[in-house]
Amino acid sequence: MNVARLAVRPSAVARTVEAAYSRAGLQPSDSSLPSVSSHVHRLPAHLSSRCSPFSTSAPAFCAKTDPSSPASANADQSNTPNSDRYSSALRQNKEWAAQTAREHPDLFPTLATGQQPQILWLGCSDSRCPETTLLGLKPGDVFVHRNIANIMHPGDLSSGAVIEYAVQHLRVNHVVVCGHTFCGGVAAAMGNKQLGILDPWLLPLRLVRERNLALLQSLSEEEAALKLVELNVREGLDVVKQKGAVLNAIQERGLQVHGLIYDVASGVLRELDTQDSEETIKSRLTAFAVRD
Amino acid sequence: MDPAAPADSCETSHDVHKSLETIFKNNREWALDKARADPVFFEKLADGQAPNYLYIGCSDSRVPANEIMGLEAGEVFVHRNIANLVPNLDLNVMSVINYAVRHLHVKHIIVCGHYNCGGVKAALTPADLGILNPWLRNIRDVYRLHEKELDQIADESARYNRLIELNVEESCRNVIKTAAFQQSYLEHGYPMVHGLVFDLRDGLLKDLKFDFEGTLEDVKKIYSLS
Numbered sequence: 001m002n003v004a005r006l007a008v009r010p011s012a013v014a015r016t017v018e019a020a021y022s023r024a025g026l027q028p029s030d031s032s033l034p035s036v037s038s039h040v041h042r043l044p045a046h047l048s049s050r051c052s053p054f055s056t057s058a059p060a061f062c063a064k065t066d067p068s069s070p071a072s073a074n075a076d077q078s079n080t081p082n083s084d085r086y087s088s089a090l091r092q093n094k095e096w097a098a099q100t101a102r103e104h105p106d107l108f109p110t111l112a113t114g115q116q117p118q119i120l121w122l123g124c125s126d127s128r129c130p131e132t133t134l135l136g137l138k139p140g141d142v143f144v145h146r147n148i149a150n151i152m153h154p155g156d157l158s159s160g161a162v163i164e165y166a167v168q169h170l171r172v173n174h175v176v177v178c179g180h181t182f183c184g185g186v187a188a189a190m191g192n193k194q195l196g197i198l199d200p201w202l203l204p205l206r207l208v209r210e211r212n213l214a215l216l217q218s219l220s221e222e223e224a225a226l227k228l229v230e231l232n233v234r235e236g237l238d239v240v241k242q243k244g245a246v247l248n249a250i251q252e253r254g255l256q257v258h259g260l261i262y263d264v265a266s267g268v269l270r271e272l273d274t275q276d277s278e279e280t281i282k283s284r285l286t287a288f289a290v291r292d
Numbered sequence: 293m294d295p296a297a298p299a300d301s302c303e304t305s306h307d308v309h310k311s312l313e314t315i316f317k318n319n320r321e322w323a324l325d326k327a328r329a330d331p332v333f334f335e336k337l338a339d340g341q342a343p344n345y346l347y348i349g350c351s352d353s354r355v356p357a358n359e360i361m362g363l364e365a366g367e368v369f370v371h372r373n374i375a376n377l378v379p380n381l382d383l384n385v386m387s388v389i390n391y392a393v394r395h396l397h398v399k400h401i402i403v404c405g406h407y408n409c410g411g412v413k414a415a416l417t418p419a420d421l422g423i424l425n426p427w428l429r430n431i432r433d434v435y436r437l438h439e440k441e442l443d444q445i446a447d448e449s450a451r452y453n454r455l456i457e458l459n460v461e462e463s464c465r466n467v468i469k470t471a472a473f474q475q476s477y478l479e480h481g482y483p484m485v486h487g488l489v490f491d492l493r494d495g496l497l498k499d500l501k502f503d504f505e506g507t508l509e510d511v512k513k514i515y516s517l518s
Contacts, residue, residue: 085344086400092362097495112493117353118311125388127343127369132356136318143353144372148387158373158384161427162351165374201387265338267323
């Protein structure tokens with residue numbers, strides 16, 4: 001991971017926008033561009049005043065809030081009207097279905113009979129982290145839950161139901177908690193902006209921040225964000241391993257639980273060393289193991 | 293999801309280890325391929341995300357969001373839970389919608405269900421599924437809201453398929469009831485909300501042609517937050 005890349009580089013943003021224009025066959029000054037950018041400037045003051053709170057994932061967002069920047073047109077990356085872009089996704093689905101059926105004639109008939117995924121993926125909603133794609137796997141391989149900043153709340157029914165179903169009913173062999181570099185949720189938790197409904201969601205991240213305040217304050221802003229990404233994955237793993245279904249599956253059939261970090265800047269996954277000490281395992285079992 | 297057919301694990305620990313190695317190998321190959329095809333692919337991603345779509349779909353392994361829509365990394369923000377639900381009290385999905393609409397300014401919200409959904413099937417089954425019960429209760433409520441229509445469908449699998457579609461529409465309706473959606477739509481004219489169903493037998497997406505503007509009008513009287 002290259003922490004230096006956490007910094008926003010306007011030149012690179014401009015390059016991306018140029019590429020978007022060129023894909024659409026347009027010059028940046030083309031007046032036929034949809035006027036979406038004129039709307040997105042009317043943001044609440046706390047959002048438009050600066051790039052934060054989601055700064056590490058928000059260069060494009062920042063650009064949108066800056067009317068003087070040519071990147072503001074990035075709010076709508078091509079000359080395609082919104083509905084046409086949706087239609088194009090539907091068209092791409094037809095192409096994908098035809099191609100997949102050609103390359104793997106047995107795949108769809110098999111999928112229709114049921115799923116037997118080996119992996120449960122608990123990751124971030126971030127568009128840059130598509131699990132099945134970056135794992136080089138196919139439909140049917142990975143059961144997936146993705147939320148803001150891959151946070152595992154102990155009482156969250158949504159992720160709780162996913163974990164229960166995947167471990168107990170589908171009997172997956174691996175549970176993966178995957179964080180990633182440039183995580184906007186982590187950046188927000190490193191800042192102190194009020195974010196409405198997102199605040200209670202990000203609370204576990206702030207708790208981790210509080211518990212590791214001295215360590216995080218001793219690091220540069222970029223290194224601290226990266227550290228919090230890692231600590232958040234470790235915290236998520238703890239929550240996963242406190243669930244009765246997971247503990248039982250580890251004991252009874254060798255279910256493995258992994259912590260990964262995905263580097264958005266290189267596309268590469270890295271596994272964290274998450275080996276627990278004998279003592280940790282013992283206390284966890286004593287406190288959390290539940291049976292019928 | 294198919295609760296009737298749980299996967300039977302017969303892997304040895306050696307196989308398990310091997311399958312994880314394969315994943316890291318696959319990942320490196322994918323990253324190399326991408327970088328070869330477009331040397332600045334990851335550099336651009338590292339500069340930030342500006343996805344046009346928010347996809348709310350099922351956790352089912354057979355319905356991977358990017359693949360079925362032919363979209364690349366960076367193009368679609370993704371939330372997946374059991375049976376693509378959007379429950380009012382679920383902080384998880386509400387945070388995703390809030391972030392995608394207010395901070396990423398997505399232009400389309402796609403709720404995608406799929407036929408053969410185990411979550412919907414489980415909700416039609418009279419069984420105590422422990423902590424899954426409260427989650428699946430939402431689907432039973434969708435049945436109750438459309439009881440008349442569903443009860444008139446004699447064929448069981450046709451009734452099941454229709455409930456899957458109605459469940460998608462209900463999730464779309466729940467998206468429309470959020471303040472984030474309402475404010476953004478009134479101010480900017482987006483995001484648009486779409487309901488899709490994925491068919492596992494042929495890999496095709498069916499557009500339910502969800503009338504989100506009409507629905508917005510309908511729910512306004514009671515649910516308007518703007």
